[in-house]
Amino acid sequence: MIGVIAACLTTLAFLPQVIKTVQTKDTSGISLGMYAMQVTGIFLWLCHGIRIGDLPLIMANAVSFVLSGIILVYKIRYK
């Protein structure tokens, strides 16, 4: 139960950042290195989830991958 709440929080945490970044296009304070590592790491978590067939791991990381991917694209686009 704590794990489920934790998964929801760390997944949905990217949402306010996506909204802020898309609205303001202000990416000066955002680290490219962080999002490059996050997107790669989340993609590997997703592969790991598919490999072991764990649905919560797959779902949480699929959502995180899209959200952190949007931030990464904005960071590269609006340097």
Added chain:
Amino acid sequence: MIGVIAACLTTLAFLPQVIKTVQTKDTSGISLGMYAMQVTGIFLWLCHGIRIGDLPLIMANAVSFVLSGIILVYKIRYK
């Protein structure tokens, strides 16, 4: 193995952001909501890890908690 690499990447991803934020104090593009949710979520992952006695989960989230906590403190301090 994929899981270990994934854990290292998503944990260490906060490091370039911490360095950037501490050096520049530029937090305008960073979402307060994101880091409030991240720090809370990571703390719950840590509790979950302690509860089930999983050392990799405890270590990864202990490091992430400190790193994302520093970003949150800077965001609140240099609004």
